[in-house]
Amino acid sequence: AMQLEHLTRIRNWIFPSKGAQEGFLNTATSQMKKAAQNCVFHVAYNGYESKDKIEPDLEFVKQLDEMEKADITFASATFLYRNKGVEKIPRVLSEFKKITGLSIRWILVGSGEMEVEVEENIQKYLKDSEYIWYRKRFDNQDNIFELFSQSDFYIMMHRVSVFDLSTLQAMSYGCIPFLSDVGGNTELCGFQNGILVDPDKPNLDFLDCLKNERYKVFLEQRKRKNKEIVKRYFNNRRFLNAYKSVLYMIDK
Numbered sequence: 001a002m003q004l005e006h007l008t009r010i011r012n013w014i015f016p017s018k019g020a021q022e023g024f025l026n027t028a029t030s031q032m033k034k035a036a037q038n039c040v041f042h043v044a045y046n047g048y049e050s051k052d053k054i055e056p057d058l059e060f061v062k063q064l065d066e067m068e069k070a071d072i073t074f075a076s077a078t079f080l081y082r083n084k085g086v087e088k089i090p091r092v093l094s095e096f097k098k099i100t101g102l103s104i105r106w107i108l109v110g111s112g113e114m115e116v117e118v119e120e121n122i123q124k125y126l127k128d129s130e131y132i133w134y135r136k137r138f139d140n141q142d143n144i145f146e147l148f149s150q151s152d153f154y155i156m157m158h159r160v161s162v163f164d165l166s167t168l169q170a171m172s173y174g175c176i177p178f179l180s181d182v183g184g185n186t187e188l189c190g191f192q193n194g195i196l197v198d199p200d201k202p203n204l205d206f207l208d209c210l211k212n213e214r215y216k217v218f219l220e221q222r223k224r225k226n227k228e229i230v231k232r233y234f235n236n237r238r239f240l241n242a243y244k245s246v247l248y249m250i251d252k
Contacts, residue, residue: 003028007035012250014042014243017163019183042246045187046163047239048230050172056146060138064150068129070105071215072096075151075175077137077144077166080112085157085180087117088199090125092157092178095202100210106131106155107147109138148173152219157199161185172230174223191233193225 015021021041025033074093078084086108093104108118108131115135122131138144148154154170155178163184167177177194179185189196197204209218 004032004035007032007039011038012040012042012246014044014246015162016044016046017184017187018043019185019187020162023160023162023183042242044239044242044246045234046165046168047234047236048165048168048172049236050169050230051142051145054142054145054149055140056142057138057140060140060143061146064107064146067105067107067132070130071102072100072104072153072210072219073151074104074106074153074155074178075109075147075170076106076155077109077147077170078156080110080114080118082114083158083160084114085159085199086110087114087121088157088180089155090118090121092155092197092199092202092204093130094125095204096207099204099207100215102210102215104130107134107151108132109134109144109147111135111137145169145173148175151175152223153178153195156180156185157197158182158185164188168230168234171226174227176219176222176226191225191229193222193229 015024021043025036028036076086076089078086080086089106093106096102097104106126122133148170151170152175154167154175156164156167157180158164159180159182161180161183167179167185167188171177171188177185177188179189179194179196180199181196186196188194195207209215
């Protein structure tokens with residue numbers, strides 16, 4: 001009722017992604033959709049500026065260095081809510097191993113309501129040597145940035161995604177987004193820079209670029225590309241300019 005009231009009173013709406021706008025309308029009632037016909041929807045993508053210098057804890061850096069080495073490192077950092085779909089990741093990683101033949105390491109940071117399901121699927125699909133799980137957020141946020149800078153992919157299998165700031169952060173430190181094909185994820189991977197999959201049917205046969213000895217060249221090229229994408233398309237200045245242009249339009 002409150003959203004319907006807003007739609008009847010507010011003509012201009014700003015969403016953080018096209019996916020967020022579509023998701024809002026897809027879940028709207030028939031009355032809301034009718035009211036929305038008189039509204040104007042705009043998109044102003046959230047921006048992110050990576051830090052020039054990070055200072056992770058030396059103990060955490062040592063832990064990363066001492067982990068068993070692997071061909072590919074995946075990172076995930078989030079609260080384990082159902083909409084995040086983290087419990088789907090072990091199965092996707094298992095498929096990734098089969099398709100590419102590469103060894104993997106998954107570093108998960110987070111806790112929450114889906115811990116039991118995550119644990120069950122880890123035991124089902126992964127070996128003990130293939131993952132490490134930090135079950136609470138780090139006090140030092142720079143530890144997360146260090147993790148991103150030392151990882152190849154940021155992997156998240158959202159059920160619903162408006163526009164994921166953690167993915168944007170990871171991209172800014174060089175991670176390649178490996179995401180479910182929903183909502184704002186499709187826009188974060190809209191530059192031939194990442195991988196989108198259906199986590200319920202994780203067919204990764206298309207990953208030919210990771211099936212030969214040149215996979216390291218591919219990774220380095222994609223990691224550089226993602227850093228540039230964040231700087232160019234998802235910076236704070238671009239967000240503020242988009243927001244200001246909408247306000248200017250409304251004022252006119």
